[in-house]
Amino acid sequence: MDNDLMETEQRHSVAELEDLAFELRSKLLQLCGTYEGAVHIGGDLSSADIFTALFHYGLHVDPDDISNPTRDRFLLSKGHAAVCMYIAMSMRGFFSYEGIVDTYGLLDSAYGMHPCKVQLPGVEASTGSLGHGLPIAVGMALSARHRGETHRVVCLLGDGETGEGSVWEAAMAARSNELGNLVAFVDRNRQLMTSFDGERVVLEPYPDKWAAFGWNVIQVNGHDMGELVSAIDRFPATDSNRPTVIICDTVKGKGVDFMEANLAWHAGSLNPTDLARALAALESGRTHSSAAEKETV
Amino acid sequence: MPVTFTFGEMLSARSVIGTTLAELGETHENLWVLTPDIGATLVEFRDKYPDRFVDVGLAEQVCVGIAAGLAYDGNIPVVSGMLPFLSMRALEQIRTDVCYPNLPVKIIGTHGGLVGNGGSTHYAVEDLALMCALTNMTVTSIGDPAMVGEILRQSMSMTGPLYIRLAVGKSDKVLYEPGQHDIRIGKGIVAREGSDVTIFTHGTVVAQALEAAESLAEDGRSVRVVDMFTLKPIDADLVVQCAEETGGRFVVVEDHLAYGGLASRIADVVVDRGIHLTAFERLGIPQVYAGFGGDEELRDKHGYGLTATIAATRRAIAAKP
Numbered sequence: 001m002d003n004d005l006m007e008t009e010q011r012h013s014v015a016e017l018e019d020l021a022f023e024l025r026s027k028l029l030q031l032c033g034t035y036e037g038a039v040h041i042g043g044d045l046s047s048a049d050i051f052t053a054l055f056h057y058g059l060h061v062d063p064d065d066i067s068n069p070t071r072d073r074f075l076l077s078k079g080h081a082a083v084c085m086y087i088a089m090s091m092r093g094f095f096s097y098e099g100i101v102d103t104y105g106l107l108d109s110a111y112g113m114h115p116c117k118v119q120l121p122g123v124e125a126s127t128g129s130l131g132h133g134l135p136i137a138v139g140m141a142l143s144a145r146h147r148g149e150t151h152r153v154v155c156l157l158g159d160g161e162t163g164e165g166s167v168w169e170a171a172m173a174a175r176s177n178e179l180g181n182l183v184a185f186v187d188r189n190r191q192l193m194t195s196f197d198g199e200r201v202v203l204e205p206y207p208d209k210w211a212a213f214g215w216n217v218i219q220v221n222g223h224d225m226g227e228l229v230s231a232i233d234r235f236p237a238t239d240s241n242r243p244t245v246i247i248c249d250t251v252k253g254k255g256v257d258f259m260e261a262n263l264a265w266h267a268g269s270l271n272p273t274d275l276a277r278a279l280a281a282l283e284s285g286r287t288h289s290s291a292a293e294k295e296t297v
Numbered sequence: 298m299p300v301t302f303t304f305g306e307m308l309s310a311r312s313v314i315g316t317t318l319a320e321l322g323e324t325h326e327n328l329w330v331l332t333p334d335i336g337a338t339l340v341e342f343r344d345k346y347p348d349r350f351v352d353v354g355l356a357e358q359v360c361v362g363i364a365a366g367l368a369y370d371g372n373i374p375v376v377s378g379m380l381p382f383l384s385m386r387a388l389e390q391i392r393t394d395v396c397y398p399n400l401p402v403k404i405i406g407t408h409g410g411l412v413g414n415g416g417s418t419h420y421a422v423e424d425l426a427l428m429c430a431l432t433n434m435t436v437t438s439i440g441d442p443a444m445v446g447e448i449l450r451q452s453m454s455m456t457g458p459l460y461i462r463l464a465v466g467k468s469d470k471v472l473y474e475p476g477q478h479d480i481r482i483g484k485g486i487v488a489r490e491g492s493d494v495t496i497f498t499h500g501t502v503v504a505q506a507l508e509a510a511e512s513l514a515e516d517g518r519s520v521r522v523v524d525m526f527t528l529k530p531i532d533a534d535l536v537v538q539c540a541e542e543t544g545g546r547f548v549v550v551e552d553h554l555a556y557g558g559l560a561s562r563i564a565d566v567v568v569d570r571g572i573h574l575t576a577f578e579r580l581g582i583p584q585v586y587a588g589f590g591g592d593e594e595l596r597d598k599h600g601y602g603l604t605a606t607i608a609a610t611r612r613a614i615a616a617k618p
């Protein structure tokens with residue numbers, strides 16, 4: 001069966017994707033400024049470029065046909081980045097951004113701190129307890145294989161999350177079942193909730209771990225849209241026999257200087273002054289990077 | 298710096314855990330503290346005793362397994378984390394590695410009940426049922442933030458495993474005056490005297506039950522409130538005594554599934570001891586995945602908030618013998 005969603009989609013350029021990622025980050029910060037409780041802003045910002053590359057370039061999905069059997073499946077294993085996924089999906093046409101901002105975290109809202117498939121059809125799985133997404137993704141990939149379907153199953157994990165044994169049990173199962181239709185993205189921001197990688201938990205040699213489990217390993221700068229796009233372009237054929245992991249080097253809190261690589265910003269909220277500071281920081285980071293680009297051209 | 302606290306004021310149970318463990322680390326050289334990346338409030342212990350602090354990262358199962366290994370070797374390990382993940386991901390480690398050999402491992406954590414607005418992945422609502430099922434396990438659920446320190450101190454001489462359940466633990470009201478009650482694991486606390494009906498409760502909703510009793514007192518009702526903070530072993534004698542002294546009228550309110558927690562433990566005592574009751578009102582979480590919302594909103598939505606507690610207590614008082 002051909003993936004009929006592929007033909008209907010137009011793919012964005014790298015520059016357009018960069019603009020979308022900027023918009024995603026701005027919207028995230030706005031929400032963090034309006035919502036009273038804490039938002040997992042650090043891990044949202046580190047994943048923002050990955051979400052953008054997936055929802056606006058890599059994934060064959062149709063917001064108007066969320067149960068199309070040929071759609072790619074996206075599973076957010078690091079479920080605490082739910083709000084970043086909701087907004088990325090809203091920008092792709094799945095949900096309304098206003099609906100998210102107006103109800104996030106409130107009683108009976110579909111948009112909660114962690115995604116719930118029952119309350120929010122369009123997300124593929126209920127997650128939030130870390131270490132669950134990849135095993136479920138293996139099940140979905142096995143099912144697609146069995147049915148002769150050619151879509152991919154894509155799963156986003158946190159690097160801290162990969163401390164869970166279930167991740168490696170799933171990695172082994174994926175290799176054993178030769179699931180070339182499975183792709184894992186790891187947001188390698190080198191921070192857990194309460195420590196930096198290497199302080200108390202040593203994750204390195206990280207790519208070697210995945211390679212030792214028999215996976216294709218691709219390493220990219222997770223904030224370089226060109227590299228993310230080319231990794232997506234290099235996804236192996238879905239009927240190949242090895243699962244692929246894209247290890248994305250990222251910075252937790254990326255784009256907002258006072259949040260970057262700062263343990264205090266795993267989760268937090270922004271008062272009006274801090275929101276203004278955060279938006280200004282985001283804006284100035286953008287001007288700098290486009291200026292730097294012009295210089296190198 | 299010991300945490301100082303005053304009756305009626307707000308206090309963070311997490312900070313009490315942090316300072317108490319740091320204090321106990323001094324007197325108990327075999328005390329270890331372990332966490333699966335939930336160590337923010339354990340900093341004082343970590344800084345004082347870095348050699349006896351283990352943060353395994355995101356790995357609840359191995360955290361409990363390591364604690365068992367330490368305990369086999371004569372140490373007293375305290376595992377601190379988030380209860381939905383400790384009580385479910387590491388359930389078999391708790392049961393087989395800790396309870397089966399009856400080791401003095403303490404599991405302490407937050408997110409017991411519909412608290413914190415994380416959704417059903419982040420609410421421990423089945424944990425007391427699971428823990429009470431385990432042979433050798435002592436099970437507690439604590440609402441008064443100041444009490445946590447006392448329980449941890451008492452637990453140092455326990456020879457078997459202990460489970461300590463807290464809500465979010467960031468800011469709760471201090472319920473008891475220092476020295477007002479004899480706080481002992483296994484003994485219920487009569488938090489308020491009364492003769493018309495007994496409300497049995499534990500954890501965060503103790504404060505709510507006391508509020509309900511206060512409001513009913515304005516109507517001349519005499520409501521006893523029992524903080525049954527130890528669910529296992531249950532204080533069966535106190536249950537019998539309350540049946541005799543409050544007309545066989547019981548209300549149970551808890552932030553846990555209505556079936557499987559304290560209400561079920563008390564119902565077992567009622568049946569096993571042949572108690573004749575006039576009323577038994579059971580308030581807790583129904584068999585649903587509760588969704589998002591504030592703590593109080595969720596309690597109201599699911600029928601065990603303040604208004605529901607007052608209504609159920611009135612029903613129990615009005616019941617015909």
Ligand SMILES: Cc1ncc(C[n+]2csc(CCOP(=O)(O)OP(=O)(O)O)c2C)c(N)n1
Pocket residue numbers: 042043044046078080128129130131157158159160161162187189191192193252333334335355379382386
């Ligand atoms: C099983 C489980 N244990 C603990 C938590 C609490 N928690 C949420 S996020 C987090 C840190 C996750 O680190 P990482 O996977 O690296 O995510 P990121 O840094 O990208 O936010 C922890 C401990 C959880 N959600 N699930």
